Amino acid sequence: MRLCFHKLATREAVGQNMAVVCWVDSILAKMGEAAQCVFSSDGHAFLPSSSLDATPSRYRTLSEHREERALQAALQLPHTLPQVMSTIGSTHASAAAIRLAVRIMFSAIILQSPVGVNRLWPFPCAHSTLQTFICERGLDIALPDHDVQALEDRTTIAMAISMFATFDCSELDQSPSPFRPHMLATVLRQIECVLVCSETESQSLTSAEPLRHLDPAQKVLICWGMVVPWCWVAWSDERIVDYNVIQLLTTTWLFHLGDFAQVERTWEEQLELCMAHDPVAAFSFLLTLIRRTSETLLELGPSSNRISLAALQVLFRCCWGIKELLGVFDVAQEPLIRQGASILCILFALLQHSSEELAVKDCIVAALTHVQPGILLDALHEMVEDLKLGAKTRLDANASAINCKLVKNIRSKHAALETADIHNLQQIFQLITLVWQVDGSIDALFNRKTVASLFRNALSRLSFISQCDSVLVDGSTYADSFSSELDILYPLLTTLAAMELARRRSPAVSDFGVGRLREMRLAWEVAVSEVDPDDVVMMATFSSFVVAAAEGERECINTLKGAAAWDILRDYVLLVAQGQSLGTPDELLSFAICPTVFEAMGVLIEAVPGIIPYITTSPWTQSLCQCLTEFPAAVSTKTDNYQGAIKEALKPLSLHLKQQVAKHMPSSQSQPRMEAQSQPTRSTSLRHIYYWPQDCDLSLSILLLA
Numbered sequence: 001m002r003l004c005f006h007k008l009a010t011r012e013a014v015g016q017n018m019a020v021v022c023w024v025d026s027i028l029a030k031m032g033e034a035a036q037c038v039f040s041s042d043g044h045a046f047l048p049s050s051s052l053d054a055t056p057s058r059y060r061t062l063s064e065h066r067e068e069r070a071l072q073a074a075l076q077l078p079h080t081l082p083q084v085m086s087t088i089g090s091t092h093a094s095a096a097a098i099r100l101a102v103r104i105m106f107s108a109i110i111l112q113s114p115v116g117v118n119r120l121w122p123f124p125c126a127h128s129t130l131q132t133f134i135c136e137r138g139l140d141i142a143l144p145d146h147d148v149q150a151l152e153d154r155t156t157i158a159m160a161i162s163m164f165a166t167f168d169c170s171e172l173d174q175s176p177s178p179f180r181p182h183m184l185a186t187v188l189r190q191i192e193c194v195l196v197c198s199e200t201e202s203q204s205l206t207s208a209e210p211l212r213h214l215d216p217a218q219k220v221l222i223c224w225g226m227v228v229p230w231c232w233v234a235w236s237d238e239r240i241v242d243y244n245v246i247q248l249l250t251t252t253w254l255f256h257l258g259d260f261a262q263v264e265r266t267w268e269e270q271l272e273l274c275m276a277h278d279p280v281a282a283f284s285f286l287l288t289l290i291r292r293t294s295e296t297l298l299e300l301g302p303s304s305n306r307i308s309l310a311a312l313q314v315l316f317r318c319c320w321g322i323k324e325l326l327g328v329f330d331v332a333q334e335p336l337i338r339q340g341a342s343i344l345c346i347l348f349a350l351l352q353h354s355s356e357e358l359a360v361k362d363c364i365v366a367a368l369t370h371v372q373p374g375i376l377l378d379a380l381h382e383m384v385e386d387l388k389l390g391a392k393t394r395l396d397a398n399a400s401a402i403n404c405k406l407v408k409n410i411r412s413k414h415a416a417l418e419t420a421d422i423h424n425l426q427q428i429f430q431l432i433t434l435v436w437q438v439d440g441s442i443d444a445l446f447n448r449k450t451v452a453s454l455f456r457n458a459l460s461r462l463s464f465i466s467q468c469d470s471v472l473v474d475g476s477t478y479a480d481s482f483s484s485e486l487d488i489l490y491p492l493l494t495t496l497a498a499m500e501l502a503r504r505r506s507p508a509v510s511d512f513g514v515g516r517l518r519e520m521r522l523a524w525e526v527a528v529s530e531v532d533p534d535d536v537v538m539m540a541t542f543s544s545f546v547v548a549a550a551e552g553e554r555e556c557i558n559t560l561k562g563a564a565a566w567d568i569l570r571d572y573v574l575l576v577a578q579g580q581s582l583g584t585p586d587e588l589l590s591f592a593i594c595p596t597v598f599e600a601m602g603v604l605i606e607a608v609p610g611i612i613p614y615i616t617t618s619p620w621t622q623s624l625c626q627c628l629t630e631f632p633a634a635v636s637t638k639t640d641n642y643q644g645a646i647k648e649a650l651k652p653l654s655l656h657l658k659q660q661v662a663k664h665m666p667s668s669q670s671q672p673r674m675e676a677q678s679q680p681t682r683s684t685s686l687r688h689i690y691y692w693p694q695d696c697d698l699s700l701s702i703l704l705l706a
Contacts, residue, residue: 032103089129099156106159110225130164135186154217158194162225169226192245208311210255228253229277232285254314283325286318291343297350312356323367341371341379349391358423366691373438384444396446406457429491430702436498459522466529493545500548520556528564533571536586540593544704546600550607562608569601577627598657612664628658
């Protein structure tokens with residue numbers, strides 16, 4: 001089309017000694033300007049700033065000059081996009097024409113897909129052309145400065161690097177990465193020139209701090225294309241000179257992830273998409289950032305303002321990425337998994353108790369649930385043996401501080417724990433759960449008296465709050481002001497269950513006197529009074545506690561407590577059978593915990609003396625038997641495979657529970673005799689550990705499920 005209009009314009013300009021310009025040339029010039037405006041914070045890219053002290057007339061003169069120069073550059077461009085791409089590496093085109101060609105090609109290739117190119121245009125020479133431009137013409141870039149011309153040059157080279165990285169990523173998917181030391185060294189210098197344009201930014205090269213405010217050139221490099229995942233593959237060895245440049249690039253990218261207005265994805269989706277390009281390279285690089293931050297924290301010591309909130313946000317996203325990758329890694333990546341588990345354990349011990357640091361520790365706990373028991377045990381041993389770290393001193397001091405606050409609140413009765421203290425206490429219990437789950441020694445992490453006292457005081461506090469439910473003050477229960485402290489019950493019950501299971505597997509496991517008859521009775525009383533069948537996560541915790549405790553300390557359960565526990569479990573089964581959880585965020589979990597719930601009900605039948613008459617005389621037992629026959633009657637209509645898998649997994653277990661109930665029913669009430677069902681194999685000492693995120697102050701729960 002442009003060629004046709006050029007011919008028309010040439011006919012009209014016969015006999016005139018001037019360059020022929022058509023309206024398509026003007027559009028091309030405007031396209032280059034529009035590409036710049038995308039990355040400008042004020043919508044006017046590269047216009048003279050107030051620092052130039054330009055008068056309005058001078059401002060107009062400069063603007064007209066720039067428009068004229070853009071038109072002259074547009075006149076030099078070929079008529080097709082592949083030819084425009086070749087102009088980028090040309091030695092004959094002017095600098096202005098090359099800049100315009102880079103902007104037009106960047107708009108055509110990268111702007112159509114911000115995080116990655118869905119389809120690359122058929123440019124056979126694109127890769128080599130961009131490489132030539134970066135290595136030869138890119139070296140002429142102006143020195144870092146705030147000058148307008150320097151900003152244009154930096155933005156141009158950033159666009160070229162973004163396109164080159166995107167094309168190179170598509171080629172690396174098909175063939176191994178070639179050895180290009182000169183090329184990579186040049187690109188690294190150009191990235192540093194784009195990122196570092198002030199003394200403040202140069203200081204970020206030696207720290208974990210991201211760049212807070214981005215200029216247009218930095219936005220191009222960080223927000224567009226596949227630059228960051230490409231860098232993870234290209235510079236996978238931290239011993240490379242100027243590796244800190246890629247670290248600064250990654251930390252800045254992680255900090256601004258989710259702030260890109262042009263990307264309609266959450267930061268989690270964007271990070272997952274980039275990690276999927278090369279999971280091993282992504283894992284290695286994120287782990288390096290975490291390790292370097294841990295080294296910084298260890299050097300700074302327990303000072304109050306150790307690293308900034310921005311650095312903590314970057315650290316949280318690094319840990320989140322490691323957690324996601326650990327969930328998909330297999331045995332082939334065991335060396336990486338070992339390294340990751342060790343570094344995460346060290347970081348957990350180093351972090352303190354601000355809300356931001358607690359969020360990072362939540363992510364670490366979730367990541368460690370994906371690690372095999374043997375590897376996690378080795379990582380814990382390595383953490384304890386690090387004398388410079390002093391993990392036991394740090395962890396025990398934290399537990400002692402929380403214990404003192406619990407004692408103070410128990411004595412005053414009117415004071416409530418702060419949210420950060422509740423969160424901190426939950427994480428202590430979660431860490432102990434992880435250690436007991438892998439048959440580790442708590443002695444290596446905490447003092448015996450500290451842990452025993454912490455459990456006793458936590459149970460006493462929960463018992464006090466539970467008993468206050470019946471006390472009315474000004475129209476509301478006295479316990480309402482302490483309701484947030486009941487979140488401690490989630491991890492506490494799970495920890496007690498893990499302790500019982502660990503003690504059954506290995507009698508040598510030290511329990512510190514925790515879980516003795518008095519504490520277990522107190523835990524039962526609090527649990528049966530506070531557990532709600534509508535709370536799926538609490539039901540997962542409660543059912544695992546019932547299985548472990550009922551077969552362990554049977555003396556702590558009397559008929560009344562057993563009957564109360566049976567009612568809670570039965571009500572949950574009826575709710576799930578009626579499809580109450582369908583369409584909720586907890587739908588999958590509600591079915592996943594059913595085997596543990598069935599097992600808990602079976603354990604109550606066998607372990608609690610005197611519960612059989614209660615079960616057989618309850619009017620709800622017939623309803624339970626009826627729903628177990630076709631359990632689950634209502635299943636989500638997501639897919640046929642989904643429904644089939646749910647029914648296949650749960651029906652044998654539900655029929656086995658029905659047999660346990662029916663054999664104790666009077667003959668007049670029992671159902672017609674069923675064919676003998678093979679009893680599912682049950683090992684109460686074997687549990688898989690999972691985490692489950694929640695939308696409340698407690699950001700995750702550790703679950704022990706069959």
